[in-house]
Amino acid sequence: MSKAYLPSPATRTRVRRPGRSRRSPVQDRSRQKVAWILEGATRVFERDGLRGTTNDIAKEAGVSVGTLYEYFPDKFALLEALANQHLDRATEMANSLLSRWNQNPPRTTGAIVSDVVGLILRANDDHPACHRLLSSLSSSFPEVTQRARSLQDSVVRHLATHLKRLQPSLDSPDQRAAMLVTVLASTVHSTIPPVELRCGPSPRLSTHLEALASAYLAAPLGSPTPKPRTPLASDR
Amino acid sequence: MSKAYLPSPATRTRVRRPGRSRRSPVQDRSRQKVAWILEGATRVFERDGLRGTTNDIAKEAGVSVGTLYEYFPDKFALLEALANQHLDRATEMANSLLSRWNQNPPRTTGAIVSDVVGLILRANDDHPACHRLLSSLSSSFPEVTQRARSLQDSVVRHLATHLKRLQPSLDSPDQRAAMLVTVLASTVHSTIPPVELRCGPSPRLSTHLEALASAYLAAPLGSPTPKPRTPLASDR
Amino acid sequence: MSKAYLPSPATRTRVRRPGRSRRSPVQDRSRQKVAWILEGATRVFERDGLRGTTNDIAKEAGVSVGTLYEYFPDKFALLEALANQHLDRATEMANSLLSRWNQNPPRTTGAIVSDVVGLILRANDDHPACHRLLSSLSSSFPEVTQRARSLQDSVVRHLATHLKRLQPSLDSPDQRAAMLVTVLASTVHSTIPPVELRCGPSPRLSTHLEALASAYLAAPLGSPTPKPRTPLASDR
């Protein structure tokens, strides 16, 4: 967990033990405020990017700037918390899927693909502008970036494992797994809204992505179209 | 072209008449200066993101702030010009490819795919941090976004036309074309450094993308993997 | 009141209820601050004209620039507020006089004249350099100019009414009233320090102005000195 913000992390998953553990009202109020602030920050960053001011965010969150600074040491901490919040959610989703795979190994490549596409779609269906902002700042948040990388690697590793099991003859399975996850995640973050939203709803974005992924995982690599020297293939 | 900055656009394609085309020294000096400033801006934004100041940029460009403001009305205009410069380059590349396709229609889907992948890779092989910054600000530059969309649509339309010609039986060719371009462009802009850089260089990014694209264009859509009701395919 | 600056107008007349009227300390502090800033601005503009900087003004007012900008959106707003403050004061004085006239109509032209001269002198006895600055900028503040015009018109109308009552045979009473107010106001704002200060103090400026006004209101218009064609009267 990147950094602990007062009065308690508030980001990141926390297993709830059912018996004991009644939170004091004070803690709950704080937790609430942190949530408000992060929601405000999300809205403001989504709307104005880094131009959004801490005062805007406090106003949007319905708290005073002073309160904001009570919980977050500076503006960047807000961004970091937002990123961690997102990663918490994504990690939870991913872990849930991967442990399911461990218990019930998927039986077809199609099932794997469908799961991965679903995971990535669901893990990224919110706040696109914020994601882009964060990624444009990734160099300022090495810890967050590292976490994102780890998460992605974990998914990639499991994906590769199952691919190898189901398609032992597939070439470059590790690279294909990595590639696939990258492609799917990138597409979902796309600046120019993905096809789906611009062409009417008939075949779903997910359908296309699954078709694409499945086809990719079935196709040989290398060059059925042999690589020309000239930059343009049709130049022959 | 969105906005013309003094002393003359300096971005966007410009037909070069080979015989007489001696630009006046004044024009050349200005053009040069605009170029320096944009290079400085690129370096600074690439390094510091929006944090980079106009004074930094001027210094980096080797001119005075005053000169910078002579050519660009404000800091945002720099970003917009950078985006337009990038789009100029991309448009030129795309037009070049598309007119080639019109003269020598590609003969195989593989050739089409290879061309499109090549185009998108080459059009985006520079200044990744800057691209991410720009795309995180896209909402501030509606004209630029519109231009990008148009360019992408143009490529999509041509791609679809040729696909239909070569694979008359392919279902949803328009959507596939759109999908493909979105996927490729997003992947290339990706947040998380593309696979290639993290997996060693052996099979090229382009190889993977071409394989992916080709496979996608050969595969049937719809659900060979029938859609389950439950969120996770492997849950069956 | 042209524009309301936070946290409350602070210029313009305000009815004071004598009993309960405890303003909250917050309001009082803000009001105080606005007053300080305007005083600082007056001093600085009086000393340096438009050359005076907002930083100077803040320093002179004993607040930070940030605070200055908290209350006034820009440098111009300071000037406008100063002008409005002056008009507030003048309006209050004028209204006070005019309502007194309504209750106790003046019994002689001399009394009227004396009142008007007194009003105009007292309404303009502060910050001459500032007044000149403001009037040199009047075209930038159409609202203020309009307000000044209205105020002047109001005085002129009342003056004319009472003149007509006391001197029913006076020709052109409306024009005379307008003329008189213009002449008095201009003289008091005068560029070149008024006579008084350069000729020793014996007969007061006000004495001269009253004599001038009274004489004017007693004299026939038209041409006892018949208008010559030639530009100079003594040219005959």
Added chain:
Amino acid sequence: MSKAYLPSPATRTRVRRPGRSRRSPVQDRSRQKVAWILEGATRVFERDGLRGTTNDIAKEAGVSVGTLYEYFPDKFALLEALANQHLDRATEMANSLLSRWNQNPPRTTGAIVSDVVGLILRANDDHPACHRLLSSLSSSFPEVTQRARSLQDSVVRHLATHLKRLQPSLDSPDQRAAMLVTVLASTVHSTIPPVELRCGPSPRLSTHLEALASAYLAAPLGSPTPKPRTPLASDR
């Protein structure tokens, strides 16, 4: 004459001896440029006050900034030159009138008044905003202010002389003369356009001013309306 600007004063009257004195074309071109620049400056200052920039003025004058600085050392010099130009004109008019008075002494107070009103009206019928700007800056131009004072004093002295001759019994003739000139000049510079322009044209502004002046010069000073202690005359 305050300061000599290159390439030759260009302000201030210059008697033209008809015989000799053919100016070189170079000198004439310079003279022309200075004139253009001053006209541009007048227009710009009239429109924008001190906000007007030297670049604006050069553009308005149809010359380059460089040329402007060839003839005027800095922005203030423009204002000073403008003021001197105005004073040149006014001085010429005044001298012409006064020498006429010396040769043909005026025979009536009415003639004196008519002459003085005419002089002041004609000497100030241009560029009111510029005059106000200059007067708001008078402290920066002690020489100009001194010149203006001298000119005014000269008129006042002659006026007083002739008044004493024609009305030996008039009290405070010197003060009356000074007062009159101040009042007339101020009125003509008035921010809020003088009556004339707002009430339709029937009795002329000059008629009113002459009536006012004549009446003033005929009236006894002191208090036909005895001065009350209370601030308002009608308060009795």
Added chain:
DNA sequence: GATGAATGAGAATTCATTCAT
């Protein structure tokens, strides 16, 4: 002399952060 692009000191304005209440 003339030009106008270039300069950069300095003015206006912003906004992350603090702190008295």
Added chain:
DNA sequence: AATGAATGAATTCTCATTCAT
């Protein structure tokens, strides 16, 4: 803890003035 007015360093931007051509 909460507040939000106050702060002022940092930034954006202007424009009088210079100087290479």
